Amino acid sequence: MLEKNSNVDQLIEQFKTLPGGLLPLLHAVKHAVGYVPDSAVEPISKALNLSRAEVHGVISFYHDFNTHPVGRHTVQICRAEACQSMGSRDLEAHAKQCLGIDYGETTPDGLVTLEPVYCLGNCACSPSIRVNDDIHARVDSSRFDELIAEFTLPSAEVSGVSS
């Protein structure tokens, strides 16, 4: 926790003078810590000369800024129309059942957090899901199971494009 806070302090220093820097800062905090901890609100509000309520209001407005820890992998299922037309409602039900969790929850072993997403720009090859920073196309139930099974392989690592 101590380490996380010094991390956050560094990021605040880095972003505090950037015009409109609050969103980039929150993204950076999320990237470094995995979520936006409550303990970050006070130092951020001080450094950016905002009230705590304002900072809190921004955090809660955006779907991306979760305020609690997430699992090692984040799986987002596209709920938007093009994916619906290709059976994403069934995929959602399957995913929830197979992981035993609902949207916004993490599996008890801390491996997977499930989230909804509204379009990944892959609508010509739906249904789409995003696993960390990788998007997958034409995901049916069995493809979903394959992708989840990869997490428990010994070589599994958090994949992704760093930003």
Add this chain to the structure above:
Amino acid sequence: MSIQVFIPQDTTALALGAEKVASSLLQGAQTLGLDVEITRNGSRGMFWLEPLMEVETESGRIGFGPVKLSDVESILSMLNSGSVGTASIKHPLYLGEVSEIEYLAKQQRLTFKRSGVADPTCIESYQRLDGFSGLAKALSMSGQDVVDELKNSGLRGRGGAAFPAGIKWQTVLDTPGEQKYIVCNADEGDSGTFADRLLMESDPYQLIEGMTIAGLAVGANQGYIYLRSEYPVAHKLLNLTIERATKAGFLGANVCNSGKDFFLEVRLGAGAYICGEETSLLESLEGKRGMVRAKPPLPAIEGLFGKPTVVNNVLTLGAVASILEQGSDTYKNFGMGRSRGTLAVQLAGNVKRGGLIELAFGVTLREVVDDFGNGTFSGRPIRAIQMGGPLGAFLPESQWDTPLDYEAFAAIKAMIGHGGIVVFDDTVDMAAQARFAMEFCVIESCGKCTPCRIGSTRGVEVIDRIVANEDRDNNLILLHDLCDTMELGSLCAMGGMTPFPVRSALTYFEEDFGISSRRDH
């Protein structure tokens, strides 16, 4: 000489396994001692063929697709046979010369002419394919001349509202101010759309060029691309190409030795659909909650940080580069009525051949869906088409002969919007779709207006009661009342147009609500 192979690096190709195909091909070639050079190009937008591999031969670029990992071996043995051109024809995935594939050959590609041709991050390739020549022309013109050129082209904003781009630029040019901004709306939140993404991933320099031209024309030295966080691949490619363009002198201080500056930065959104609305986007760029602002003041006069600001969609700014390069008359000659130029149609959902289709305005919806889509993916009949994103109406077959033209669509209470077409087969439950339209509004409303914030929650409940046959007649009246209130009492199109998909579902597919007895759910 090495064999030149192209494997795309856009999101959809990657989502279908392009990375593994590329690495396995490279590895296999090394094992065989075969000299293969793989270029990671952008996508042509023929997504049903992805991963689409192309091989340079004497008779042009030959395509193979969709390539699965299990196809790599047979492709390698074909490449190894010495004369690729002859051997390729026998390969089961052979598609012939890519530029002659009907899906592509039938299009009028202006904005997307370079998409998929080369490595999108390579500046030299971009310049070889006429890139930055629009900027060169703009540099030799006055700001007013550039704006006049844009006005003459007839280009209207491609983000959805179809406002004439030249008039918006004129306002910013005419508004005095030391500091002005160019903001690119890359929030692309509509389901069924991916054209912005494709342009940013397959031809990012074109967007950079268009924004630089805008900056020079109206006197803005700072640009921002507001990119949705759902696009990690575009994010990476934009950051890389901005860095390269800056190093090469096309961005930053003293653009092309013109004495003028234009700095460009990407800012990530954070998963809020409403931030695609331009004033909400500006609030978000300022680091605030994405609450929609009342207009006036127009962003062109008081925009980002209160300064005069051009806010344009990715495709609008992309088109600017090609209009400057090829001349506004060329652009204007495409299209119908007041819809000039080309529309980047995005064919999505339950179709066999989904992808990007750039066409002059004027073809009918049916022509696009039939000629390009080739039926549904499921093989079942098409029942409904939603055009223009989550706020667009559901269209029954009787409306599919409407030409793609902003005014023709408005006349049937529908919209072209950003050009996304989502096809549904006959298993669709239109009551569930209407319910989702309301639910989406609940999730994404910025919360400023009561009809949008509360009305959408009530809408979900009322639809549930109608479907459950609880006091159906009265609840139907209530739903129409609610839709009226949302249409009339909302500040922006989120609340104001959510009733469009709801009402069209009710009007044209009433049996799904249990109103007549064609279906029994």
